[in-house]
Amino acid sequence: MRASFAPVWKVAEVNPATPEFKSLADGADVAFMPLEAIWPGANCDYSRTVSWSRKLSYTQFRRGDILVPKITPTFEAGRTIIAEISSAAGLASTEVHVVRANDGVDPRFLQYTFQSQPFLDEGGHSLQGVGNLRRITPRFVQEYRVLDLSCEDQSRLSDYLDQETLEIEAIIGRLDDLAGMLRHREAVVRTRLVCGISDSQEVFRVSAHSPLSGTPEHWDRTKFGYDFTESTERNGDDPPGPLLSISEYRGVELNTRTDGQQASLDVSKYRVVRPGQLAANMMWLNHGGLGVSSLTGYISPDYKAFWISDRFEPRYVHHLFRSSRYIDYFAAIATGVRPNAQRVTKTVLDATPVPLPPLDEQIRIADELDEATARVDAMLVKVADLKALLLERRAALITDVVTGKKEVS
Incomplete structure (x- = not known):
C-alpha cells in the first residue's frame, strides 16, 4: 500500500504560545537551552538555567516540545531534540523553532522526521x-x-529507532573516548619529551611562576622575549598566500571553515605568516592556539607571528608550546573577564620562562615527537572515519523508517 503524508501543521503547532510564563514570577529559575547546548542524545546539556524576566527575548517552550535549530550550519547537522527539561517551561535560543505535537501524536516520531535526510535536504x-x-x-x-x-504506529517506529540509535550512539561514545585517550597519551608523551621529565616525575603539575620545574640541569634557560621577535609584516595590497587558521589539534593550517568568523573583504591589515614562524592566537593560548607554520599565508590581525632565533629548532618550539605544561601555564597567566576570552599579553608572554636544550637534543626530541604524533594522527583519522560511517548509518536508518521505506515489525 502506498504511504500517505500530511503537512506538519495537521499534527503539531509550530512556534506556539507558552501560557505557563504568564503566571511565572520574575526571578524564578527556568531551564535555558542556548544553541550550543542542543545536541541529540547524551550530548544534550540540560544543566543551564536563567532567571525569568519579562524583558527577556528568548524563545519560550514547554517541557516535551521539539526544538528545531533554524540557522546554518546547526540546522544541517540535524540537531533537533525533544526538550526533556526539569522545569515545566524553559527558554531557548531565538535560533530555534518550537514544534509542539498535538494530542495523539508521538513527538519522538516528529523529532526523527526532523533529523531525516529529506527534511535536511529540503530545508x-x-x-x-x-x-x-x-x-x-x-x-x-x-x-x-x-x-x-x-x-500506535508512530510509537512502534519510534521505539525501534530509540533502540537502534541508542546502540549506534553508544559505539560513537566509545570512539569519542578512544580519541580522547589517544590525545591524552599524545599530550603526556609530548610534555615528557619537550620538558625533559622522567617517568617518575609529575607531568602536568605546573607553577604559575615557572613551567621549568623538572627540566634537566644541563639545559639552559631563556625567556620568550629574548628568542622570539614579533613580526610586523602585513598583507598590504598583495597577500603572499591564503588565509590560515590555528587549530588546537593541528596548529597552523589552511582555513577551510565555512562557519564562524571569516576574513573581511579588506585583508590588507591581516598579519603575514612565513614558514618557520610561530603564530599565536593570544586569546586561545590556554587551548593550544599556537604553532609553528609550514605555510606562507595570513592570519587575523588580532593574532601574532614571531621569528624564532637560531638557538631553537622550530619543530621543538611547536611541540614545546603546545605541551600540556605550557597550556596550563598560559591558563595561569592569562587575564580576562570571560572564561573563553582569556588573553595573554605580549608583555607577560615575553617574560615567560623557556627551556633551551642543546640544539642536537631539540632535533632528537622533535624527530621522536613527529613520529609519535604521526602515529596518533593516523589512528585518529581511522576513528573519525569509523564515526562518520556510523553517523551515516544512523541518518540512513532514520530516513528509511520515517519515510516508510523500511518495514518495522
Whole structure:
C-alpha cells in the first residue's frame, strides 16, 4: 500500500504560545537551552538555567516540545531534540523553532522526521538569508510533509529507532573516548619529551611562576622575549598566500571553515605568516592556539607571528608550546573577564620562562615527537572515519523508517 503524508501543521503547532510564563514570577529559575547546548542524545546539556524576566527575548517552550535549530550550519547537522527539561517551561535560543505535537501524536516520531535526510535536504534548499546566517522559515516547517500514521504506529517506529540509535550512539561514545585517550597519551608523551621529565616525575603539575620545574640541569634557560621577535609584516595590497587558521589539534593550517568568523573583504591589515614562524592566537593560548607554520599565508590581525632565533629548532618550539605544561601555564597567566576570552599579553608572554636544550637534543626530541604524533594522527583519522560511517548509518536508518521505506515489525 502506498504511504500517505500530511503537512506538519495537521499534527503539531509550530512556534506556539507558552501560557505557563504568564503566571511565572520574575526571578524564578527556568531551564535555558542556548544553541550550543542542543545536541541529540547524551550530548544534550540540560544543566543551564536563567532567571525569568519579562524583558527577556528568548524563545519560550514547554517541557516535551521539539526544538528545531533554524540557522546554518546547526540546522544541517540535524540537531533537533525533544526538550526533556526539569522545569515545566524553559527558554531557548531565538535560533530555534518550537514544534509542539498535538494530542495523539508521538513527538519522538516528529523529532526523527526532523533529523531525516529529506527534511535536511529540503530545508537546505529553502534557507533564506545571506552568507552564514541563513535560516529555515516557520512556513517550511509547517508545510513539510510527514508520514501519516496512527499514534500506535508512530510509537512502534519510534521505539525501534530509540533502540537502534541508542546502540549506534553508544559505539560513537566509545570512539569519542578512544580519541580522547589517544590525545591524552599524545599530550603526556609530548610534555615528557619537550620538558625533559622522567617517568617518575609529575607531568602536568605546573607553577604559575615557572613551567621549568623538572627540566634537566644541563639545559639552559631563556625567556620568550629574548628568542622570539614579533613580526610586523602585513598583507598590504598583495597577500603572499591564503588565509590560515590555528587549530588546537593541528596548529597552523589552511582555513577551510565555512562557519564562524571569516576574513573581511579588506585583508590588507591581516598579519603575514612565513614558514618557520610561530603564530599565536593570544586569546586561545590556554587551548593550544599556537604553532609553528609550514605555510606562507595570513592570519587575523588580532593574532601574532614571531621569528624564532637560531638557538631553537622550530619543530621543538611547536611541540614545546603546545605541551600540556605550557597550556596550563598560559591558563595561569592569562587575564580576562570571560572564561573563553582569556588573553595573554605580549608583555607577560615575553617574560615567560623557556627551556633551551642543546640544539642536537631539540632535533632528537622533535624527530621522536613527529613520529609519535604521526602515529596518533593516523589512528585518529581511522576513528573519525569509523564515526562518520556510523553517523551515516544512523541518518540512513532514520530516513528509511520515517519515510516508510523500511518495514518495522
